[in-house]
Amino acid sequence: MTASSITNPPDLRARPSWRATKNTIVMAALGGAVLLVAIPLIAVLWSVVSRGIVMTFAHFPAFFTDEIPVVSRRPGPGMGPAILGTLLVTGGATVIAVPLGILGAVYLHEYGQSGAFARLVRFMSTVMTGVPSVVMGLFVYLTWTLAFGYSAFGGALALACLMLPVVIGSTEQMLKLVPPQLREAAYALGTTKSRTILTVVLPAALPGIVSGSLLAIARAAGETAPLLFAVGAATAYNPHLFSEANTALSVQIFGNANSSFPAAQERAWAAALTLVLLTFIVTLVARTFTARLALKR
């Protein structure tokens, strides 16, 4: 047999096969699953936007700045105090939970590793993820609110407790993804462990840490139950973090949606839209900021 025995061009067309059919079936199933997931998301967005957009923007910017009507029967805008309250409560929770969570994750992954104490902390953190937010609210009510009264800070404490395990978990995963070769490179230059973590490991993991923290913040911003216990339900602006009852968008949505007056329900929808927008803006800002840090290739 010689090498030039091929006279006709080879037939390289795909042959019909069971494998190709399987591929089509699975692709269709996956596409269907994506649609199935997208339907509720789109439905939620649509109902919030369609029912809330008129009240939110009709008297622009009154809805974002006016105080909440004391008599909920009264029609018209006003969610300003709730927006400020949400910013205070969620911002406070972020300031507590994100640094603490990152430090905790750094300890777990870089120092504790698989030691007994680290394993205990990791287990407790997992357990904490499963605690219902109402229980967290009750906990803060008993330990803080009963002693110091309603305040935005009480709400921040409750939300921080909810965010902490999420931040620890996601940050630890991101630290795991930093290649050990980068650490070795830093060590080989005579860098101490702490400095390696600060200047090499954390910057390399930063985008992932930001994503995880944003997820935790967005979840916390929508929490209602713990805030009912700890924050109260004011209708006027309260810029103080540590004193007097405050309010939040989620609490206002809950209260107004339960009201039988159409005006209040309208405000509930508008508040929901505002909360979605607020989360969206925070995410966008954080992402842009992280992207700024990335370098040109």
Place this chain on the structure above:
Amino acid sequence: MIATVEPPRPPPQGQRFIVDRKAAAQVPDTPVVFDCENVEVYYSAFRAVRGVSLKIQANQITAFIGPSGCGKTTVLRSLNRMHDVIPGARVAGKVRYHGVDLYAPEVSATEVRRRIGMVFQKPNPFPKSIYDNIAFGPRVNGITGKADLDVIVEKSLRSAALWDEVKDRLKHSALGMSGGQQQRLCIARTVAVEPEVVLMDEPCSALDPIATARIEELMRELKSRFTIVIVTHNMQQAARCSDRTAFFTTEVDSKNDRRTGTLVEFDQTSKIFSAPSDERTENYITGRFG
């Protein structure tokens, strides 16, 4: 059907290595930098390397060669305490650096690594700009003035023959460079902290022949300023650029099938490649084994 079993290829006997005999004949006796005495390295209870005794001399290139798993890299990493970061790893025996026991309790691994730098098998630039990669080490050592850093960055990149290629994109990410450039960047980064010794762990194994040639050329230039220890799988590379060569091999314990690396022979490179005194070395360099 015709059985076409290829006959086993004869070992490439009499394989020739280009050794610069004139230069090799006069490898000078420079001061001893490392004095290893019966070094053993353990990973938990497993003894990976045993019986390594050798002296590494200043301003020379010392090559570690041998088959995979023979402990070359393990011994190299024991020279700047890189095993400290691996849980369970332990070094026994004595590694003396200018007479000081590197594993004495009062010795700081950080101080050791400031003087003894390392270039790794896979280029591992930080995900930072080219400039920040080089400036990292000096900054760690407390140099923060921009003017000082600029000088160090340029000097280091020039030492690694990289300046002309990257001088216009110092603020770009180091990850955008080619593999050969990244490895030279890693060499520049190591050189920037002015170590006395540069350890190189198969620095060319991920590179093409052109990039390899550049790095070898670089090593010869850097020899006047640094003491270089290089682990290599490439015997030609060891023959081409090293002054002294250590040949390692693996011993298999027939009772429990444990494999332990050990040093077979350490001598001037020209001697190792032309008249090795141990049969195992000869078998390896002529291709009969490994």
